[in-house]
């Protein structure tokens with residue numbers, strides 16, 4: 497990664513610097529991300545907590561772009577939980593058939609809408625445990641809804657965040673639970689919602705999933721451990737910018 501175009505802000509840091517603590521790394525990375533993405537938008541189109549919940553559920557194993565293409569028609573037909581329960585699972589599946597796992601997602605959308613109507617007056621509860629108890633809603637989806645629909649600090653960890661937290665030496669990368677715990681400890685609570693989006697945007701823009709040369713990158717060259725750089729170099733050819 498020899499040519500990241502980051503407006504020159506990375507030059508503020510000495511790429512040969514060593515012995516940077518996790519907290520120092522986090523502070524520097526936060527500063528860089530603030531410069532690159534001062535006001536990161538919410539990637540999934542929605543108008544309220546319900547449409548966000550459905551969009552996030554649909555985004556698993558798919559892309560935000562694809563979800564944004566299919567949700568207008570679905571929400572025009574059923575924009576709230578009560579309206580969604582008037583559709584059959586097969587009808588919902590028909591609206592979302594272009595994305596992965598459509599039959600399962602349709603079943604979950606129908607079932608969770610029913611629960612919202614019966615137990616929550618048709619509204620999405622602003623409660624992590626209640627959200628996680630809904631069909632098809634895991635911890636990450638619930639965290640996104642808490643953060644982006646209700647403004648409650650959360651740190652949803654997706655694959656981009658998990659991978660980069662490990663590459664940057666901010667977490668051991670053992671599993672997403674550990675990564676979430678480590679990131680929550682490193683970044684101040686009031687910045688969690690923003691940093692989460694910033695890392696996603698950075699990862700999508702700059703960081704390939706496959707192994708590539710970390711030693712020339714303005715972040716990884718000083719944030720990644722020498723061991724990590726050597727490991728990625730040994731795995732295969734350099735990746736290309738996404």
Ligand code: SF4
Pocket residue numbers: 497663702703704708709710711713714715716717
């Ligand atoms: S993974 Fe590291 S080296 Fe690669 S682009 Fe992202 S920050 Fe740079």
